[in-house]
Amino acid sequence: xxxxxxxxxxxxxxxxxxxxxxxxxxxxxxxxxxxxxxxxxxxxxxxxxxxxxxxxxxxxxxxxxxxxxxxxxxxxxxxxxxxxxxxxxxxxxxxxxxxxxxxxxxxxxxxxxxxxxxxxxxxxxxxxxxxxxxxxxxxxxxxxxxxxxxxxxxxxxxxxxxxxxxxxxxxxxxxxxxxxxxxxxxxxxxxxxxxxxxxxxxxxxxxxxxxxxxxxxxxxxxxxxxxxxxxxxxxxxxxxxxxxxxxxxxxxxxxxxxxxxxxxxxxxxxxxxxxxxxxxxxxxxxxxxxxxxxxxxxxxxxxxxxxxxxxxxxxxxxxxxxxxxxxxxxxxxxxxxxxxxxxxxxxxxxxxxxxxxxxxxxxxxxxxxxxxxxxxxxxxxxxxxx
Amino acid sequence: xxxxxxxxxxxxxxxxxxxxxxxxxxxxxxxxxxxxxxxxxxxxxxxxxxxxxxxxxxxxxxxxxxxxxxxxxxxxxxxxxxxxxxxxxxxxxxxxxxxxxxxxxxxxxxxxxxxxxxxxxxxxxxxxxxxxxxxxxxxxxxxxxxxxxxxxxxxxxxxxxxxxxxxxxxxxxxxxxxxxxxxxxxxxxxxxxxxxxxxxxxxxxxxxxxxxxxxxxxxxxxxxxxxxxxxxxxxxxxxxxxxxxxxxxxxxxxxxxxxxxxxxxxxxxxxxxxxxxxxxxxxxxxxxxxxxxxxxxxxxxxxxxxxxxxxxxxxxxxxxxxxxxxxxxxxxxxxxxxxxxxxxxxxxxxxxxxxxxxxxxxxxxxxxxxxxxxxxxxxxxxxxxx
Numbered sequence: 001x002x003x004x005x006x007x008x009x010x011x012x013x014x015x016x017x018x019x020x021x022x023x024x025x026x027x028x029x030x031x032x033x034x035x036x037x038x039x040x041x042x043x044x045x046x047x048x049x050x051x052x053x054x055x056x057x058x059x060x061x062x063x064x065x066x067x068x069x070x071x072x073x074x075x076x077x078x079x080x081x082x083x084x085x086x087x088x089x090x091x092x093x094x095x096x097x098x099x100x101x102x103x104x105x106x107x108x109x110x111x112x113x114x115x116x117x118x119x120x121x122x123x124x125x126x127x128x129x130x131x132x133x134x135x136x137x138x139x140x141x142x143x144x145x146x147x148x149x150x151x152x153x154x155x156x157x158x159x160x161x162x163x164x165x166x167x168x169x170x171x172x173x174x175x176x177x178x179x180x181x182x183x184x185x186x187x188x189x190x191x192x193x194x195x196x197x198x199x200x201x202x203x204x205x206x207x208x209x210x211x212x213x214x215x216x217x218x219x220x221x222x223x224x225x226x227x228x229x230x231x232x233x234x235x236x237x238x239x240x241x242x243x244x245x246x247x248x249x250x251x252x253x254x255x256x257x258x259x260x261x262x263x264x265x266x267x268x269x270x271x272x273x274x275x276x277x278x279x280x281x282x283x284x285x286x287x288x289x290x291x292x293x294x295x296x297x298x299x300x301x302x303x304x305x306x307x308x309x310x311x312x313x314x315x316x317x318x319x320x321x322x323x324x325x326x327x328x329x330x331x332x333x334x335x336x337x338x339x340x341x342x343x344x345x346x347x348x349x350x351x352x353x354x355x356x357x358x359x360x361x362x363x364x365x366x367x368x369x370x371x372x373x374x375x376x377x378x379x380x381x382x383x384x385x386x
Numbered sequence: 387x388x389x390x391x392x393x394x395x396x397x398x399x400x401x402x403x404x405x406x407x408x409x410x411x412x413x414x415x416x417x418x419x420x421x422x423x424x425x426x427x428x429x430x431x432x433x434x435x436x437x438x439x440x441x442x443x444x445x446x447x448x449x450x451x452x453x454x455x456x457x458x459x460x461x462x463x464x465x466x467x468x469x470x471x472x473x474x475x476x477x478x479x480x481x482x483x484x485x486x487x488x489x490x491x492x493x494x495x496x497x498x499x500x501x502x503x504x505x506x507x508x509x510x511x512x513x514x515x516x517x518x519x520x521x522x523x524x525x526x527x528x529x530x531x532x533x534x535x536x537x538x539x540x541x542x543x544x545x546x547x548x549x550x551x552x553x554x555x556x557x558x559x560x561x562x563x564x565x566x567x568x569x570x571x572x573x574x575x576x577x578x579x580x581x582x583x584x585x586x587x588x589x590x591x592x593x594x595x596x597x598x599x600x601x602x603x604x605x606x607x608x609x610x611x612x613x614x615x616x617x618x619x620x621x622x623x624x625x626x627x628x629x630x631x632x633x634x635x636x637x638x639x640x641x642x643x644x645x646x647x648x649x650x651x652x653x654x655x656x657x658x659x660x661x662x663x664x665x666x667x668x669x670x671x672x673x674x675x676x677x678x679x680x681x682x683x684x685x686x687x688x689x690x691x692x693x694x695x696x697x698x699x700x701x702x703x704x705x706x707x708x709x710x711x712x713x714x715x716x717x718x719x720x721x722x723x724x725x726x727x728x729x730x731x732x733x734x735x736x737x738x739x740x741x742x743x744x745x746x747x748x749x750x751x752x753x754x755x756x757x758x759x760x761x762x763x764x765x766x767x768x769x770x771x772x
Binding site for chain 1: 578625627650
């Protein structure tokens, strides 16, 4: 039996469904896709209370609650649950593992039905648009035609933006957090070093590693790089500064072992237990290739056709996805006369800010959802008829 | 014959001298140390025109000119030479490879006289103070008692600071550029990921790799991380943006290969040809352990005893060694009533700014050296008698 931690949501179980395949952005035809997902709360009879939460690079379907099997707590448990910012007493929350992932949805570790072997690097390159397409198939399967809100941070924000642009009739609110319209050279560069760390690990073996000989060192290094970029210099200084982890030990190579070194090593080691190296390659490349207006013939028309209202959120200390990138999204939407609320929060936690409990962020999301949902229901508007 | 490039200095040769050993900061006794060094210009009869240039992490003794053997051009050729910022017509310039390095000075690849094998990881941990101690032995060997100026960027700046504090009677001017008094948690973190990349490369083999099986992948990844931190996000965007390197090729794993990825891979690959992985571990650890007031019993007294005048320089776009770290040095010196000039330059190149040709930086260094040297010689002051 798993140890019980505290989650307002209680125990939950994700489930996996096999859905009809589709053609990816780059023209690969999936015969079918498996999607691992979690739902929380209840779908109301008007079917207008759906909130789709989209996850970031290392996330999964377990958005909140405690997994019955593994004991893990959802990655956004602080924001999703009864009476929380995303109130499961009121909303029907859906979160699914992205395609290309390694937590139950079709990805490089899945068996390729054409070869009966794991895809590994024969997995087709996927895009943020493909992730969204898979989510749209899941919603179809669940009998949901429209969603009240799509919300996510980082890569989740890219998915939210993609929903609003590619499925304008289906999305009422779009809440992209700490994200951008396209990666900068520096964002690509950090991901590329992570990929190089994995691919230069001899265990990677062109992606054909076995479970007992995975490129764990490379993946750990990639994760360490990530962790530095997710934090602000300020919070690292406050958390670790130049504190040594312990007194020198005879086995130490160097006379000082800083606690920030210990922290990074721990983060690297624990990540490799729960993440697939090939998945890391595919998903970071999807991030790098993301361009909001990719495959959009006429961006001006496309943006004019967007029906969602937006709440765009960034964090002052986020140097990986700096506020300027959110402001670019806001400017573009404003220029097209879209309804946009923009909040730049002054948290010290860097890019990680969207994952860390924060009263202000909770209140902003809660208020925005509450106001819009009240308006929707007060006016007796059926979301499906917008 | 090596290809001739353009250098005002012309062809040069570094030389190596074997000097008496010394005890390191952490108590290791070197029986002797080899120091590889270069001198440019001529020592005047007053012996008061010596400028010691101290190099950064991946630097070496070849500060300027073209190496007769390898054809390489000095790493600061833009700033050191006849009529340049550091004018070799006027000054006697000395630059030596740091102890722990891999370009001719005693380091992990050297033969340990106690075992007749390369030191590898039996090399003792070294500090910035040890590097400076080795330089002071070199100066002694060259018959130089006092130096007019010590100047260096990044790790070179730490050495300059250490000279001023530990040899107060010997240094007239101290010019630390883009440096700090001690690494922050984030600076340590980036170095640690580089070290982990090297040490988790199976070829590292606890440091006992052979020349034909070095941990090159790990070192390349470490260098790639370094390169991202040496540039500003702005200049990366300008240089690379989201430009693809070329059209997709059948051998490509992913449909887009960005030029920033190509750049990083090239930087990694070329670095491994000229640098030793163990040296990278030792030198980055020396950087991380550096604390200007380490082993100083009474910092207040020590700083009061400093005799040098200072020119402290930082760069607005340098996020690895941010201007704030230079300002801390300046504040501390001002509080002790030292003579300090501080310049924060608005270059876009990030930490790399000190290595890139820049008229403003040249002028500042040139003017400062000129003014002070004129004053010294006009007043007929013998530097050795200050």
